[in-house]
Amino acid sequence: MKGATSVAFSLFSLGFDASFSAALEPGYTAGRVSRVDRGSCDVLCEHGERRVPWSGTLTRAASHDPVALPCVGDWVAFDTAIRGVLPRRTSIVRAGVRPGDSHGQVLAANVDVVHVVEPALPEPDLGRIERLLTLAWESGARPVVVVTKADLADPDGLLDGIAAAAPGAEVRLVSARTGEGLDALRPAPGETAVLLGRSGAGKSTLVNALAGAELMQTGAIREADGRGRHTTVHRELLILPGGGMIIDTPGLRGIGLHDAGDGLALAFSDVEELAGECRFADCAHEGEPGCAVLAAVESGDLPERRLASWRKLRREAEWAASRTDARLRAERTRQWKVIHKSMRGRNRP
Ligand SMILES: Nc1nc2c(ncn2[C@@H]2O[C@H](COP(=O)(O)OP(=O)(O)O)[C@@H](O)[C@H]2O)c(=O)[nH]1
Ligand SMILES: [Mg+2]
Numbered sequence: 001m002k003g004a005t006s007v008a009f010s011l012f013s014l015g016f017d018a019s020f021s022a023a024l025e026p027g028y029t030a031g032r033v034s035r036v037d038r039g040s041c042d043v044l045c046e047h048g049e050r051r052v053p054w055s056g057t058l059t060r061a062a063s064h065d066p067v068a069l070p071c072v073g074d075w076v077a078f079d080t081a082i083r084g085v086l087p088r089r090t091s092i093v094r095a096g097v098r099p100g101d102s103h104g105q106v107l108a109a110n111v112d113v114v115h116v117v118e119p120a121l122p123e124p125d126l127g128r129i130e131r132l133l134t135l136a137w138e139s140g141a142r143p144v145v146v147v148t149k150a151d152l153a154d155p156d157g158l159l160d161g162i163a164a165a166a167p168g169a170e171v172r173l174v175s176a177r178t179g180e181g182l183d184a185l186r187p188a189p190g191e192t193a194v195l196l197g198r199s200g201a202g203k204s205t206l207v208n209a210l211a212g213a214e215l216m217q218t219g220a221i222r223e224a225d226g227r228g229r230h231t232t233v234h235r236e237l238l239i240l241p242g243g244g245m246i247i248d249t250p251g252l253r254g255i256g257l258h259d260a261g262d263g264l265a266l267a268f269s270d271v272e273e274l275a276g277e278c279r280f281a282d283c284a285h286e287g288e289p290g291c292a293v294l295a296a297v298e299s300g301d302l303p304e305r306r307l308a309s310w311r312k313l314r315r316e317a318e319w320a321a322s323r324t325d326a327r328l329r330a331e332r333t334r335q336w337k338v339i340h341k342s343m344r345g346r347n348r349p
């Protein structure tokens, strides 16, 4: 908690709306999760910010699926403990990080804008941008590519390549150092933005620049005191001057795709469109006659790198989906076994 606060919040200024209101059971208080710790959350509500523990019910539900746990940005219903998470309007879900885990992990919820943050220097990694954009599109929020550290590189050459890797998304150039492009990033009152990108991309510096205060530790401080490389350890929702909200995240290494079918189709809308023009509806774009995708690569309209990136992400998404299917099948089988057992128990004389 950034200093215990006695400031009360209007729920609507925190992004509460009629659909959340309708989902809230009478007798509970609604609050927005600003930070999650083991077993408790910091919750912003009409009474200020307070720390509220998870209820046992919630913990048990999460033992089946961790996606049921509150995450930063969630609206929750609570009294002495958090009783439930209100249905998420948008959610950013990555693949679970534990080996063999087929569940997702929610990074942030009820976000309006996802800023995919990539520095101008070293050279932007288009594959990483595409991966994060897939996640962003899948979330239901509006994706924006934010190219940081514009003061360090001549961005003109970079922007065309990035725009081609981000159809349908805005691309913005900013520098926290010079202030260029900052104002355009400021979320509107009641709106929430999240920053995704690798460690060192300049996310926390951006948050501080928008906040006009050193709320988050950044690389510069880190270098001065010689602490580890990953300064931002918590995802945290902050209220900015002007009334928008922003969620900083720690650098995410090896973000895996979870459910990503729609996200991929949107992030690669150019490839999808071409695929629709292939002669065969089930064209694999591997050399079939009349393949519009390969023709576009041939003519230079579609970078070969982008086609390879699409294939890679699609394989990953299909694999994740098959893992989820296998888990659901296993869960169903388990349930049947329990039911059969209880039926046998009943039939016994
Ligand atoms: N030149 C320049 N350096 C920046 C800018 N934004 C961030 N940095 C530097 O990049 C490093 C990493 O920034 P940080 O905000 O901690 O990155 P994060 O890991 O994404 O949160 C720090 O040393 C910052 O001072 C910028 O606009 N221009
Ligand atoms: Mg940071």
Ligand SMILES: [Zn+2]
Pocket (backbone or CB within 6 Å): 275, 278, 279, 283, 284, 285, 286, 288, 290, 291, 292, 293, 294
């Ligand atoms: Zn084809």
